[in-house]
Amino acid sequence: MLNSTFLSPTRLIIGANTHQQAGKWVCAYGGHKVLLHHDSGYVKQCGLVDEISAALQAEGLEVVELGGVVPNPHLELVYQGISLCRQEGVDFLLAVGGGSVIDSTKAIAMGLPYEGDVWDFFVEEDSIPHAIPEKSTPIGVVLTIAATGSEASNSCVITKADENLKRFCDNDINRPVFAIENPMLTMSLPPKQTAYGIIDIMSHSMERYFTPEIGGNELTNRLAEAIFFTCMTCGKILLEHPDDYEARASLMLASSLSHNGLTGIGRTGDWASHFIEHELSGDYNVTHGAGLAVIIPAWMKYVYRENLPLFYRWATVVMQVAPSGDQDTVIQTGIARLEDFLRSLGAPVRLGELEGVPALTEEDFCRMAKRVRKVHPDGSVGWVKQLNTEDIVAIFRLAR
Amino acid sequence: MLNSTFLSPTRLIIGANTHQQAGKWVCAYGGHKVLLHHDSGYVKQCGLVDEISAALQAEGLEVVELGGVVPNPHLELVYQGISLCRQEGVDFLLAVGGGSVIDSTKAIAMGLPYEGDVWDFFVEEDSIPHAIPEKSTPIGVVLTIAATGSEASNSCVITKADENLKRFCDNDINRPVFAIENPMLTMSLPPKQTAYGIIDIMSHSMERYFTPEIGGNELTNRLAEAIFFTCMTCGKILLEHPDDYEARASLMLASSLSHNGLTGIGRTGDWASHFIEHELSGDYNVTHGAGLAVIIPAWMKYVYRENLPLFYRWATVVMQVAPSGDQDTVIQTGIARLEDFLRSLGAPVRLGELEGVPALTEEDFCRMAKRVRKVHPDGSVGWVKQLNTEDIVAIFRLAR
Numbered sequence: 150m151l152n153s154t155f156l157s158p159t160r161l162i163i164g165a166n167t168h169q170q171a172g173k174w175v176c177a178y179g180g181h182k183v184l185l186h187h188d189s190g191y192v193k194q195c196g197l198v199d200e201i202s203a204a205l206q207a208e209g210l211e212v213v214e215l216g217g218v219v220p221n222p223h224l225e226l227v228y229q230g231i232s233l234c235r236q237e238g239v240d241f242l243l244a245v246g247g248g249s250v251i252d253s254t255k256a257i258a259m260g261l262p263y264e265g266d267v268w269d270f271f272v273e274e275d276s277i278p279h280a281i282p283e284k285s286t287p288i289g290v291v292l293t294i295a296a297t298g299s300e301a302s303n304s305c306v307i308t309k310a311d312e313n314l315k316r317f318c319d320n321d322i323n324r325p326v327f328a329i330e331n332p333m334l335t336m337s338l339p340p341k342q343t344a345y346g347i348i349d350i351m352s353h354s355m356e357r358y359f360t361p362e363i364g365g366n367e368l369t370n371r372l373a374e375a376i377f378f379t380c381m382t383c384g385k386i387l388l389e390h391p392d393d394y395e396a397r398a399s400l401m402l403a404s405s406l407s408h409n410g411l412t413g414i415g416r417t418g419d420w421a422s423h424f425i426e427h428e429l430s431g432d433y434n435v436t437h438g439a440g441l442a443v444i445i446p447a448w449m450k451y452v453y454r455e456n457l458p459l460f461y462r463w464a465t466v467v468m469q470v471a472p473s474g475d476q477d478t479v480i481q482t483g484i485a486r487l488e489d490f491l492r493s494l495g496a497p498v499r500l501g502e503l504e505g506v507p508a509l510t511e512e513d514f515c516r517m518a519k520r521v522r523k524v525h526p527d528g529s530v531g532w533v534k535q536l537n538t539e540d541i542v543a544i545f546r547l548a549r
Numbered sequence: 550m551l552n553s554t555f556l557s558p559t560r561l562i563i564g565a566n567t568h569q570q571a572g573k574w575v576c577a578y579g580g581h582k583v584l585l586h587h588d589s590g591y592v593k594q595c596g597l598v599d600e601i602s603a604a605l606q607a608e609g610l611e612v613v614e615l616g617g618v619v620p621n622p623h624l625e626l627v628y629q630g631i632s633l634c635r636q637e638g639v640d641f642l643l644a645v646g647g648g649s650v651i652d653s654t655k656a657i658a659m660g661l662p663y664e665g666d667v668w669d670f671f672v673e674e675d676s677i678p679h680a681i682p683e684k685s686t687p688i689g690v691v692l693t694i695a696a697t698g699s700e701a702s703n704s705c706v707i708t709k710a711d712e713n714l715k716r717f718c719d720n721d722i723n724r725p726v727f728a729i730e731n732p733m734l735t736m737s738l739p740p741k742q743t744a745y746g747i748i749d750i751m752s753h754s755m756e757r758y759f760t761p762e763i764g765g766n767e768l769t770n771r772l773a774e775a776i777f778f779t780c781m782t783c784g785k786i787l788l789e790h791p792d793d794y795e796a797r798a799s800l801m802l803a804s805s806l807s808h809n810g811l812t813g814i815g816r817t818g819d820w821a822s823h824f825i826e827h828e829l830s831g832d833y834n835v836t837h838g839a840g841l842a843v844i845i846p847a848w849m850k851y852v853y854r855e856n857l858p859l860f861y862r863w864a865t866v867v868m869q870v871a872p873s874g875d876q877d878t879v880i881q882t883g884i885a886r887l888e889d890f891l892r893s894l895g896a897p898v899r900l901g902e903l904e905g906v907p908a909l910t911e912e913d914f915c916r917m918a919k920r921v922r923k924v925h926p927d928g929s930v931g932w933v934k935q936l937n938t939e940d941i942v943a944i945f946r947l948a949r
Binding site: 150151152153154155156157158159160161162163164165166167332366367368369371372374375376378379382383394395396398399402403406411414415 | 550551552553554555556557558559560561562563564565566567732766767768769771772774775776778779782783794795796798799802803806811814815
């Protein structure tokens with residue numbers, strides 16, 4: 150276990166009808182005038198936003214609404230949000246939705262007290278930002294999809310659409326003060342979205358579980374494995390019974406616990422799969438969960454020998470492959486079972502299965518590989534195995 | 550999953566030499582004048598208290614020391630601490646030690662801003678206190694034993710020695726702002742103390758895991774099971790290798806995560822074993838971990854049929870008994886394996902094995918059973934099975 154510090158200050162409020170408590174919690178956290186932020190989509194049409202607005206006003210709060218968030222939320226709307234909040238004297242922001250809405254809210258919250266340009270805080274992965282946010286505005290979330298974990302994480306991803314730049318601000322200042330998680334709100338999600346959400350949740354703990362520390366660590370191994378088992382068990386249940394309350398509730402909680410840092414305490418983690426997937430998504434408009442389903446198994450096949458004990462443990466404990474002296478076969482069988490699981494959810498597991506993506510060539514692989522953000526001084530990425538451009542091309546080939 | 554709210558606002562700072570950061574963290578949390586509280590024992594003799602005092606002063610903090618905490622900390626010392634803090638203008642309290650020191654610190658912290666008697670906040674289990682604390686003083690912890698979880702919990706237990714009254718104040722206001730967890734500080738613990746600490750850690754999640762909700766819930770089942778596996782794996786390692794850093798680090802983190810509420814999210818839990826053990830401890834001065842090792846298996850034997858799926862899962866998944874249609878035998882075998890594990894740590898698993906306890910009679914059982922705090926309106930205790938006096942006597946008989 151590496152020296153580390155862990156703090157997850159987001160209050161998780163879980164259960165049926167909890168969205169009705171939104172006003173109570175905004176008041177508890179000192180809000181008076183609330184920006185109610187959403188994507189103008191189903192949450193508005195089905196009346197949820199209006200219900201929450203009424204709940205806020207019933208507690209004496211004033212409400213200003215701003216819809217229009219798109220997937221891969223845009224800086225332009227963030228700027229609009231900041232202006233609106235300044236004009237209206239907003240002192241609390243409430244996101245109603247999933248990761249895109251939450252991230253847009255986080256960015257507005259950071260920009261509100263900042264005299265400069267909020268884009269100063271955003272960088273390519275792991276480089277140095279122009280400025281570090283020193284304060285933010287309190288944010289709450291009414292979560293409508295179990296997926297990104299942004300409701301309890303320190304991450305924020307914003308796209309500057311005119312330059313097609315997607316940038317990151319990972320700062321604990323971003324962590325919402327509360328996240329209301331009503332599993333009923335996730336029951337109407339289409340199966341594909343549910344599936345991609347599950348893959349996203351699972352990936353956040355896989356990136357922490359797979360680490361250079363040989364064998365990992367018993368406790369944090371088990372905590373991440375708790376997330377893996379939950380994703381697989383609940384994923385299977387929801388295929389047949391999309392209204393299963395326990396499965397939906399477990400996945401909402403798993404979403405938060407998988408990306409708040411709990412499963413990575415004292416571990417280096419890896420994250421190369423996310424950086425590689427970022428390029429695929431960026432070039433071909435691939436849904437994040439679909440891209441991860443294709444990249445992660447390929448990455449695993451490429452790097453597992455760097456930490457045989459840990460990958461062997463994962464294959465036997467999590468994927469329940471029978472133990473054997475032939476560790477390579479056990480691990481490869483485990484990865485095959487992972488692919489089976491992903492397929493069972495309706496996800497692609499090969500590049501050729503990605504919707505809307507043409508047949509990719511070696512040139513495409515090289516182009517994307519070169520652009521993958523480099524983390525280490527030698528230009529490589531990842532920690533289980535430090536991957537250079539050739540390694541990344543090899544992973545794309547394995548994913549073909 | 551029942552509707553619930555979860556918040557663990559304690560920052561966990563884990564790793565070798567982290568106690569040297571005490572001053573930095575006190576400053577970060579706004580302290581200026583610190584009460585350094587301890588038990589005047591090994592932590593003082595070995596120089597740790599003085600090292601921490603120097604670290605605090607190096608950050609410009611003023612330090613006031615108060616030793617003298619005893620196991621089952623006394624109200625009398627709490628009163629002394631409150632007077633001292635008022636006299637000295639203390640605005641931050643730092644506990645250096647284990648559960649007793651932390652609880653004494655929590656009580657002083659609550660009493661400091663309160664005009665009445667801090668004992669007003671303390672009750673027998675689950676009854677209504679005279680007063681509810683509305684504010685406290687910030688507390689930090691330098692943890693020296695992985696056991697009670699008080700470093701991240703909302704609980705505080707204080708004894709009024711002259712009346713032999715042991716009372717509780719469970720309030721989120723008690724949660725420390727930070728807990729520094731240096732595994733090196735736990736390496737010199739005698740094996741018995743290490744063992745009883747492990748049992749205490751395990752019990753906090755057992756009381757949350759064993760719940761009336763049939764089968765439990767996949768995610769929180771797995772989170773509690775992560776604690777169980779860690780306790781058993783690391784417990785075995787430390788028998789042979791008491792200096793194993795990973796095992797010590799895992800247990801410190803497990804201590805905090807087992808009692809901060811994480812493993813009980815959305816579950817009722819039980820706690821009857823703790824209430825029963827409280828009477829045994831009180832009458833016979835039994836170490837908490839030893840008492841739990843005797844009571845918990847007996848309780849399990851008595852109640853398991855109330856939630857066969859959950860106890861069966863525990864026996865097969867955690868105690869790794871081979872699945873079979875004969876659930877009773879599987880569960881009983883699991884309990885026997887638990888007893889084997891407890892014995893392997895050097896713990897007693899029968900009343901007759903408790904040090905310093907005479908042979909107990911039916912009269913002793915009845916006397917203690919009648920005094921067990923009642924939780925339900927009908928006078929029973931526990932939730933998996935609501936136990937009346939006869940049930941508790943039966944459990945004592947099973948523990949003989």
